[in-house]
Amino acid sequence: MLLICALMAGLIDSVIGGGGMIQVPALFAFVPGFPAATLMSVNKMASIVGTTGSALQYTRANRSPWKLVVLASLAAFCASVGGAYLLTQIPSQWLRAALPFFLLALLIFNLQSNAGLIHAPKHQHRKQSAIASIGASVIGFYDGFLGPGAGAFYKLLFTRGLGFDFLRAAAPSKFLNVASNLGALCVFLYLGFVDWRLGILLAVANFIGGQIGSRFAIKHGNTFIRKAFFITVGFLILKTFYDAFLQ
Template sequence: MEWIFLGAAAFLAGVVDAVIGGGGMVQIPALFAVLPEALPATLFGTNKVASLAGTLGSGWRYARNLQVPWRIILPSMAAAFVASFIGAAVVSYIPADWLRKALPFILLALLGYTVFNKVGLEHLPRHTAGRATLIATTGSALIGFYDGIFGPGTGAFLKLLFVRGLGFDFLNASAPSKFINVASNLSAIGFFGVGGYVLWGLAAWMAVCNFLGGQVGSIIAIRFGSGFLRVALIVVVSALILKTFYDGYLV
């Protein structure tokens, strides 16, 4: 029964993550609710393995239907991979409480910008290839480091990097954000896996469910386009604001 519940949570997380990012806010609470005695690191590691399948699968589907700027994505993936591993390695040495308390206000600022500026509805890349690569790589490194240390909303942050920083619309920002997120997830999985912090059997089951959810979510996103994705981002970021405020100030 517990595996059925976690499978359903992983499927829903895959849908949410494929559409806009933020599937971890569904999957991580479900793991903590079902396995309260497990070490947090074990639950985070298991979540990363499950999320990787859905993120990679939805990225692949986006890549089949949209033009993918690999010249920008590949160096950004490398930057996110290295930065995420560093973030995971140093997380036990620096206090994350300040980040937990600041995060809802950072998300609120991003939400306000998205609501009032109508960004992401038109695909108008505005930089040369070299400058776009520099912006994407730098941003991916910062977000990858954040993913290694903390993580909630990484997919949404990556999508906003391409929308706000490079002038992409939400749909065309989907594939880059997914593949960069794959790189940061792989790095974190390496760290958690070497430390023995993954329940591999459960992770495999949740990965299958997350993958299926990611396929459904990416089909929905491609079908309804950037206008739908903008609304989805507003809904998901609003939920993240409430969740991170609760975690930072009320727990």
């Protein structure tokens, strides 16, 4: 069951992001005896492999702005290290409580526009790099500190913030997600929270799901990805609201 969940997480994450909504609850449900930090490191390990695989698929379909990706990825990595370390020091209940309302505002904001359907970059290179790096820092910190839906946030950064369409935003947003996952994983590994066997097993399943999902998304284009985005964010709103107020 855990491998099936990891495969589905990789598939969903490759299309729009948010695979952690499936993979993290599955880990806590099926491996209850493990420390929470170990389960989070296993999730990051699997996600890194699956997300990298799907990012390479999207790169073959559309050329990526590599300079922008490298700068923003460095920002995401460093911020994620800070977020993951802070997670070990303070409670995160206040962020959990605010998250569903923040997501709802973003969903309404995007429903009112055609963001992601047309590729029309909004800014010149320096301003584009600055916006991407600042946005990646904020999302990367969140990914290290809490994490659900970070992939969808990265896609929002490129579609709404920079004017990319969904297909051209796919690879850059996934490379940023890999960077922030890697930053958080480094912290967990340094602190000794790791299970390599479980991480490798889930990584294989996540990779397979990512390959299936990315090819499907490339075939069906921006309209399909936009619909999947709204469904994913809607589910994420319900999930984060339940986690914050009803558990």
